[in-house]
Amino acid sequence: MSAPPLLQVDGLRMHFFTKAGVVKAVDDVSFRVERGEILGLVGESGSGKSMTGYSILGLVDPPGRIVEGRIVFDGTDLTRLDAAAWRRIRGNRIAMIFQDPMMTLNPVLRIDTQIVEAVLAHADVSRESALARAREALVKVGIASPDERLLAYPHQFSGGMRQRVAIAIALVNGPDLIIADEPTTALDVTIQGQILFEMQKVCRESGTALVWITHDLSVIAGIADEVCVMYAGRFVESGTVADILDRPLHPYSRGLIDSVPSRNERGRPLRQIPGMTPSLLSLGEGCPFRERCTSATPHCAESPAVTEPSPGRRLRCFHPLQ
Amino acid sequence: MLPGTEGPWARFRAEFAESRLAMAGLVLLLAILVVGILAPVISPQNPYDLAQLDVMDSKLAPGEASAEGRTYWLGTDDQGRDMLSGILYGLRISLGVGIASTVFALAIGLVLGMMAAYFGGWVDTLIMRVVDIQLSFPAILIALVLLAVLGQGVDKIIFALVTVQWAYYARTVRSSALVERQKEYVEAARVLALGQARIVFRHLLPNCLPPLIVVATVQVAHAIALEATLSFLGLGLPITEPSLGLLISNGFQYLLSGKYWISFYPGVALLLTIMAINLVADQLRDILNPRLRK
Amino acid sequence: MSATGPAPAPLLELRGISKRFTSRLDLAARIAARLGAGARPQTVHALDGVDLAIGAGEVVGLVGESGCGKSTLGRIVARILEPSEGERRWMGRPYADYESQGSRSERLAVQMVFQDPFASLNPRMRIVDVIGEAPVVHGLVAPRERETYVAQVMERVGLDASLARRFPHQFSGGQRSRIGIARALAVKPRFLVCDEAVAALDVSIQAQVLNLFIRLREEFGLTYLFISHDLGVVRHLSDRVVIMYLGRIVESASTEEVFARCNHPYTQALLAEIPRLEATKRAYIPIKGEIPSPLDPPGGCHFHPRCPHSTARCRSEAPRLREISPGHLSACHLNDAP
Numbered sequence: 001m002s003a004p005p006l007l008q009v010d011g012l013r014m015h016f017f018t019k020a021g022v023v024k025a026v027d028d029v030s031f032r033v034e035r036g037e038i039l040g041l042v043g044e045s046g047s048g049k050s051m052t053g054y055s056i057l058g059l060v061d062p063p064g065r066i067v068e069g070r071i072v073f074d075g076t077d078l079t080r081l082d083a084a085a086w087r088r089i090r091g092n093r094i095a096m097i098f099q100d101p102m103m104t105l106n107p108v109l110r111i112d113t114q115i116v117e118a119v120l121a122h123a124d125v126s127r128e129s130a131l132a133r134a135r136e137a138l139v140k141v142g143i144a145s146p147d148e149r150l151l152a153y154p155h156q157f158s159g160g161m162r163q164r165v166a167i168a169i170a171l172v173n174g175p176d177l178i179i180a181d182e183p184t185t186a187l188d189v190t191i192q193g194q195i196l197f198e199m200q201k202v203c204r205e206s207g208t209a210l211v212w213i214t215h216d217l218s219v220i221a222g223i224a225d226e227v228c229v230m231y232a233g234r235f236v237e238s239g240t241v242a243d244i245l246d247r248p249l250h251p252y253s254r255g256l257i258d259s260v261p262s263r264n265e266r267g268r269p270l271r272q273i274p275g276m277t278p279s280l281l282s283l284g285e286g287c288p289f290r291e292r293c294t295s296a297t298p299h300c301a302e303s304p305a306v307t308e309p310s311p312g313r314r315l316r317c318f319h320p321l322q
Numbered sequence: 323m324l325p326g327t328e329g330p331w332a333r334f335r336a337e338f339a340e341s342r343l344a345m346a347g348l349v350l351l352l353a354i355l356v357v358g359i360l361a362p363v364i365s366p367q368n369p370y371d372l373a374q375l376d377v378m379d380s381k382l383a384p385g386e387a388s389a390e391g392r393t394y395w396l397g398t399d400d401q402g403r404d405m406l407s408g409i410l411y412g413l414r415i416s417l418g419v420g421i422a423s424t425v426f427a428l429a430i431g432l433v434l435g436m437m438a439a440y441f442g443g444w445v446d447t448l449i450m451r452v453v454d455i456q457l458s459f460p461a462i463l464i465a466l467v468l469l470a471v472l473g474q475g476v477d478k479i480i481f482a483l484v485t486v487q488w489a490y491y492a493r494t495v496r497s498s499a500l501v502e503r504q505k506e507y508v509e510a511a512r513v514l515a516l517g518q519a520r521i522v523f524r525h526l527l528p529n530c531l532p533p534l535i536v537v538a539t540v541q542v543a544h545a546i547a548l549e550a551t552l553s554f555l556g557l558g559l560p561i562t563e564p565s566l567g568l569l570i571s572n573g574f575q576y577l578l579s580g581k582y583w584i585s586f587y588p589g590v591a592l593l594l595t596i597m598a599i600n601l602v603a604d605q606l607r608d609i610l611n612p613r614l615r616k
Numbered sequence: 617m618s619a620t621g622p623a624p625a626p627l628l629e630l631r632g633i634s635k636r637f638t639s640r641l642d643l644a645a646r647i648a649a650r651l652g653a654g655a656r657p658q659t660v661h662a663l664d665g666v667d668l669a670i671g672a673g674e675v676v677g678l679v680g681e682s683g684c685g686k687s688t689l690g691r692i693v694a695r696i697l698e699p700s701e702g703e704r705r706w707m708g709r710p711y712a713d714y715e716s717q718g719s720r721s722e723r724l725a726v727q728m729v730f731q732d733p734f735a736s737l738n739p740r741m742r743i744v745d746v747i748g749e750a751p752v753v754h755g756l757v758a759p760r761e762r763e764t765y766v767a768q769v770m771e772r773v774g775l776d777a778s779l780a781r782r783f784p785h786q787f788s789g790g791q792r793s794r795i796g797i798a799r800a801l802a803v804k805p806r807f808l809v810c811d812e813a814v815a816a817l818d819v820s821i822q823a824q825v826l827n828l829f830i831r832l833r834e835e836f837g838l839t840y841l842f843i844s845h846d847l848g849v850v851r852h853l854s855d856r857v858v859i860m861y862l863g864r865i866v867e868s869a870s871t872e873e874v875f876a877r878c879n880h881p882y883t884q885a886l887l888a889e890i891p892r893l894e895a896t897k898r899a900y901i902p903i904k905g906e907i908p909s910p911l912d913p914p915g916g917c918h919f920h921p922r923c924p925h926s927t928a929r930c931r932s933e934a935p936r937l938r939e940i941s942p943g944h945l946s947a948c949h950l951n952d953a954p
Contacts, residue, residue, distance in 0.1 A: 044818035044819065044820060044821075045789070045818050158906055158907070158909075159682075160906060161906065188681035188682050188845065188907065189681060189845060189847070189886060189889050189890060190681060190885060190886065190889050190907070191681075191906070191907075192889070192891075193888075193889035193891075196891070215818060215819060216819075216891065217819070217893055218848075218890075218891035218892055218893045219891045221891065221892065221893050221894055222891050222892070245893060245894070255820065256819060256820060257893065259819055259820050259822070259823035260819060260823075260848065260893055261823075261826070261848040261849050261851065261852035261853075262848045262851070262852075262892070262893055263893060264852065266851065266852055266871070267830075267852070267853075269827045269830055269831070270823040270826055270827055270852065271823070272820065272823035272824045272827055273820040273823070273824075274824075276788055276790060276791075276821070277788070277818075
């Protein structure tokens with residue numbers, strides 16, 4: 001492909017400088033997202049996936065700071081932007097959806113006010129026109145009777161509905177990229193199904209790229225084109241969904257997939273990854289997974305470099321599975 | 323094992339020490355406490371022992387020496403009492419009254435507030451209505467009325483202060499306890515068939531204390547200020563046991579006629595005491611604020 | 617159901633359990649209502665006529681989404697809540713029989729493991745007290761043997777006993793889960809209600825804790841009521857699955873039956889919605905509508921507004937839970953087709 005990717009993250013490092021020490025929340029992560037592509041960013045707690053999402057949008061506050069790396073979005077390096085430039089990008093060209101919709105919604109404002117505000121912040125249009133776009137956005141995310149809903153307040157909605165409104169706000173300005181941080185984790189399965197359906201439809205129709213951050217591999221399996229796996233702040237493996245699920249190369253990816261109940265025989269003990277996630281404070285050099293890895297050797301005390309075993313497949317491991 | 327493996331007390335100390343201002347306040351407060359406790363020992367003179375007074379020494383300015391060559395560092399009042407000694411004794415009384423009334427008010431408010439939260443129903447309604455009524459009157463008003471009826475004396479003023487203050491604690495504890503009561507560890511205690519008394523005192527109470535500690539610290543300052551006001555107005559403490567308020571009141575008439583020190587220095591002492599308490603209370607409030615812990 | 621004789625009495629039995637939460641109006645609101653302000657006490661119909669029997673050694677998975685009442689049911693089983701109606705029986709006798717006699721061992725026989733590893737442990741108690749308090753209070757263990765006993769229990773659940781004097785915040789989520797399990801085990805229960813016990817855990821830790829549940833079941837002969845919204849987990853662990861919707865049981869069958877031949881339209885929708893770990897891209901065909909509020913459940917069958925097959929009868933008449941094949945119960949009018 002000749003077109004440059006929409007988003008290219010290169011060697012991103014974001015650390016928290018706390019009294020207790022330096023927490024390397026994101027430690028050398030690289031991936032890219034093409035236009036209209038859906039990327040799943042997968043990892044468990046402490047993997048740095050959410051922090052990566054926040055870093056892309058420049059939402060990291062002290063004591064956290066991006067210490068190294070570039071984030072190139074459509075030709076612009078996002079790590080170098082000033083406040084005015086950020087205002088033109090956030091909510092306009094890159095939008096974010098959070099796990100808790102109340103992080104997006106103001107509990108004391110009506111829904112129409114909030115969506116109109118999002119529109120008027122980036123487009124010089126009349127209020128009527130903004131309201132019409134708000135209504136359209138609600139319809140696009142599958143909210144029935146949008147006129148009624150526009151007049152309501154967030155507390156009058158269920159969790160699933162609120163999240164839909166948050167998604168509508170993210171979509172209303174037609175962004176090129178949406179970053180969704182665990183948007184369905186707190187929702188019921190049937191509502192999650194609905195939202196996955198809506199997101200998939202909208203992104204395909206409008207060609208919006210999506211970075212879906214989650215710990216749930218099965219959600220990724222249904223919606224994503226590419227997958228990037230993270231562990232303890234580091235990039236570990238990436239490839240297409242089929243690659244990662246059927247032919248994982250990194251022992252962690254393999255262990256993660258194997259520990260899902262549906263991949264195990266009913267009633268027998270599940271295959272589990274022993275041990276616990278290491279603390280991000282005391283991570284030194286070397287592969288962070290080596291304490292728990294069955295394939296580890298003394299060589300793993302050195303940090304593996306990123307390799308590309310086949311086109312589009314990236315890996316950071318000295319002992320990939322075969 | 324996660325980092326930060328010290329117990330909550332050590333962590334609390336470390337967090338408190340982060341604020342230089344709060345540490346300064348704490349040091350000042352401790353100094354005042356020590357001085358107050360040791361007042362009879364360290365003050366140059368017992369200002370209420372009439373035998374030690376010489377009325378000829380009255381109204382001497384700070385630093386001035388008397389006829390016999392005694393230097394009164396902060397001057398004397400109109401009776402010839404040494405201001406420094408007066409302030410030291412006054413601190414003792416002010417702090418004593420403030421702390422005692424706070425402790426008693428806390429105890430009463432704590433028990434009533436927890437009962438209201440745990441039992442709910444009519445117990446809750448009854449206690450809370452009393453609290454509401456209590457809090458709708460200005461504290462000064464209630465205290466004035468009580469003292470007018472009861473007369474003067476340290477115990478009477480403590481009684482008045484307790485009556486005026488317990489309601490804050492009851493309300494704070496109740497809202498804290500209501501939140502904690504819903505939490506799963508309380509449910510767990512019930513599944514484990516632990517008795518009600520044990521659940522309330524061993525499980526609920528320690529978790530309701532943080533906001534209470536903040537309120538209590540600030541209230542000590544309020545109590546001291548309130549007592550000073552009452553003494554200033556002539557109620558509460560007798561002449562023989564003057565608090566800082568009374569000292570200020572004594573010197574009021576001289577304030578504009580040049581002998582400012584009789585009111586001024588007690589006022590400064592009062593100010594420093596209350597400020598020290600507030601600095602400590604502010605930091606406590608910041609630390610004990612429920613935060614997301616990750 | 618055994619063909620060779622009467623089935624043994626179930627260990628735990630619930631009959632006709634209903635639970636309503638009514639918000640009372642305080643004095644001011646009551647006065648306002650008298651004056652015509654129209655304020656009414658709101659009632660949440662959390663559970664509606666639930667019957668459930670669990671045999672010794674069984675693992676019953678209780679599944680449903682928000683508002684289905686599964687957590688409420690769990691708390692009623694564990695005695696944290698009292699039902700508004702209905703009867704609870706333990707080993708054939710009503711719960712009330714065990715309250716008065718002071719038969720502690722039976723009162724402690726049903727224990728609960730909670731969802732939130734943060735909130736379910738008292739943040740100001742050391743682990744040795746969290747686990748050791750109840751056994752000592754109830755006389756199961758002498759006070760001076762408390763620490764040894766706690767150490768044993770901790771080892772059983774895979775925790776390092778040397779950490780007993782630490783506080784909950786010093787442990788990870790997975791470890792805190794284990795502490796909660798240890799606390800329940802310490803009083804030697806026979807029945808564990810696990811209320812979303814693994815929901816808050818990462819996948820890899822979840823696997824460890826699920827394996828722990830399996831191991832403990834074998835080691836101690838425990839019976840579980842495993843409440844979860846995660847069908848994958850329930851499928852792996854349970855012998856039988858009970859599905860609830862808005863306060864009622866809609867289907868109950870052995871795990872294999874439910875996943876191979878589910879009957880109720882809600883169960884079908886639920887199973888269709890589960891994201892699967894397959895690389896084939898899915899077209900999600902979502903089920904329409906939102907879960908109704910338990911404040912105002914739809915009449916007749918609770919599911920009819922969202923059911924693709926609903927009929928007039930479904931709108932007016934609530935279906936009863938009927939056995940459609942041995943051991944397989946379902947509450948749907950469509951099964952009554954002539």
